[in-house]
Amino acid sequence: MQNNLIKISFKLNGKQVESEVLAGMTVLELLRRNFRLTAAKEGCGKGECGACTIMLNDQPINSCLKLAATLKNDDEIISVEGFNEDKLMNNIQQAFVEEGAVQCGFCIPGMTITSYHLLQNNPNPDEHAIKQALSGNICRCTGYRKIEAAVKKAADRRHE
Amino acid sequence: MSNFEFIRATDIHSACSALKNPGYMAVAGGSDLIVKIRNGMYPDLKGLVDLSGLEQLNQIRTDENKVIIGSGCTMNQIVNDRLLQDYFPVLTKAAATVGALQIRNSATIGGNVANASPAGDTIPALYVLEARVVVTGVNGSRKIPIEEFFISPGKSKLEPGEIIEGFRLLLNKTRGEFLKLGERRAHAISKINLAVSTWNDGRDHYRIAMGSVAPTVLRCKEAEEYLENCEKISPEAIARAAEIASNTARPISDLRSTKAYRKQMAGVLLSRALNKLIQSA
Numbered sequence A: 001m002q003n004n005l006i007k008i009s010f011k012l013n014g015k016q017v018e019s020e021v022l023a024g025m026t027v028l029e030l031l032r033r034n035f036r037l038t039a040a041k042e043g044c045g046k047g048e049c050g051a052c053t054i055m056l057n058d059q060p061i062n063s064c065l066k067l068a069a070t071l072k073n074d075d076e077i078i079s080v081e082g083f084n085e086d087k088l089m090n091n092i093q094q095a096f097v098e099e100g101a102v103q104c105g106f107c108i109p110g111m112t113i114t115s116y117h118l119l120q121n122n123p124n125p126d127e128h129a130i131k132q133a134l135s136g137n138i139c140r141c142t143g144y145r146k147i148e149a150a151v152k153k154a155a156d157r158r159h160e
Numbered sequence B: 001m002s003n004f005e006f007i008r009a010t011d012i013h014s015a016c017s018a019l020k021n022p023g024y025m026a027v028a029g030g031s032d033l034i035v036k037i038r039n040g041m042y043p044d045l046k047g048l049v050d051l052s053g054l055e056q057l058n059q060i061r062t063d064e065n066k067v068i069i070g071s072g073c074t075m076n077q078i079v080n081d082r083l084l085q086d087y088f089p090v091l092t093k094a095a096a097t098v099g100a101l102q103i104r105n106s107a108t109i110g111g112n113v114a115n116a117s118p119a120g121d122t123i124p125a126l127y128v129l130e131a132r133v134v135v136t137g138v139n140g141s142r143k144i145p146i147e148e149f150f151i152s153p154g155k156s157k158l159e160p161g162e163i164i165e166g167f168r169l170l171l172n173k174t175r176g177e178f179l180k181l182g183e184r185r186a187h188a189i190s191k192i193n194l195a196v197s198t199w200n201d202g203r204d205h206y207r208i209a210m211g212s213v214a215p216t217v218l219r220c221k222e223a224e225e226y227l228e229n230c231e232k233i234s235p236e237a238i239a240r241a242a243e244i245a246s247n248t249a250r251p252i253s254d255l256r257s258t259k260a261y262r263k264q265m266a267g268v269l270l271s272r273a274l275n276k277l278i279q280s281a
């Protein structure tokens, strides 16, 4: 058995970090096990639910579908934990709470990362744009209306 | 699922020689492969060769009268590329329908074609643009017209030790539409999809291809010729072309859909696509 560990180095939530991984390890497992960052969740493990969404080089991806060994020196990963001090993210999180858009919370780290990316690129999204942007994030609790309202609220509040 | 080797390719040649070893596979975005490995579909997997570090595969460039789309370009890279939007809207529209945003940031066009799924969404678009697949191995490259690239579902002409380097398209301004029917918008494996492109060089040309209606993607030459010989694309002409497309389709019934439904929908999609093209003319 070749349990070869592969050395990787990449930027994680603002810091250059190193780790050793097995060939089949996903970025989701890397974050949760090696770095104890547990905001990103495994919902389906096959790209369908978005609970594992993180930012890779400013783009949301499903971390369950990315092999950790493919990370490169200049790759930058940001998980929800890395947005703790971020004004836009705090605004989004606040709006989610106020609109009652959080029930069990499982989908929320992924939802808020995708919402963040949307509002960064489109400060005034209409309902269609919000639905489109969040189409890769499944919530089994809220029925989406409140989530959409929260994103809208976060967008409106930025302009105040 | 970790009992295999991982090789970061640093140049195409060494990637290809690693891929000559039995049990070695290429990985690009991983959006398809990782799930399959997890599901135990490759019990004999010995090694993965990661192509994502090969910069020349991640670019879209022009060369005289050709555009070369690197196999490692992601769907979102294609969707957002100005030249492709301008010259090959059928391809940017097809790429925009692949999965949700998160998938489109990982999924590559090379992986989509290498999969050789009859439902792969960029494939009909590449058919109607008459793309050539640039296949590279240790002994150099060969160019295969996309229509000759596929053998059966999941099987293409790629040999062990070969990768798709990219796709060559003639730099020719086209208009186009891509439509698909699927189960759920964001994650749809197409039940059926259809690409149309058209251009005018003194007279109108049409190219039509459909996916999921046969073991490999199907060009619909009879409908193309019919349209090219029409004086005007009238509602009657559209109805007739749709009927031809419907008869060309030779789908199967499977979990996702029945045969009769797919045949009928082939015609419906073509008439929708043609109407869109006329409206935007």
Ligand SMILES: Cc1cc2nc3c(=O)[nH]c(=O)nc-3n(C[C@H](O)[C@H](O)[C@H](O)COP(=O)(O)OP(=O)(O)OC[C@H]3O[C@@H](n4cnc5c(N)ncnc54)[C@H](O)[C@@H]3O)c2cc1C
Binding pocket: A046, A047, A048, B025, B026, B027, B028, B029, B030, B031, B032, B033, B034, B035, B051, B071, B072, B097, B098, B099, B100, B103, B106, B107, B108, B109, B110, B111, B112, B113, B114, B115, B119, B120, B121, B122, B158, B162, B163, B164, B165, B186, B187, B188, B189, B190
């Ligand atoms: C949730 C979800 C939704 C999806 N939705 C769609 C959809 O709507 N439409 C659609 O068409 N597909 C869809 N897919 C399938 C998949 O994302 C695409 O086929 C994608 O384009 C594959 O690209 P990749 O780079 O991720 O391939 P990988 O997973 O890296 O590789 C796929 C296969 O191609 C081979 N390969 C990759 N690159 C090369 C190369 N350059 N040369 C030779 N072989 C190569 C690999 O060895 C492997 O066998 C979906 C997948 C998921 C998980």
Ligand code: FES
Binding pocket: A041, A042, A043, A044, A045, A046, A047, A048, A049, A050, A051, A052, A053, A062, A063, A064, A065
């Ligand atoms: S866990 Fe990654 S998409 Fe569901």
Ligand code: FES
Binding pocket: A101, A102, A103, A104, A105, A106, A107, A108, A138, A139, A140, A141, A142
């Ligand atoms: S709040 Fe429970 S899954 Fe969304």
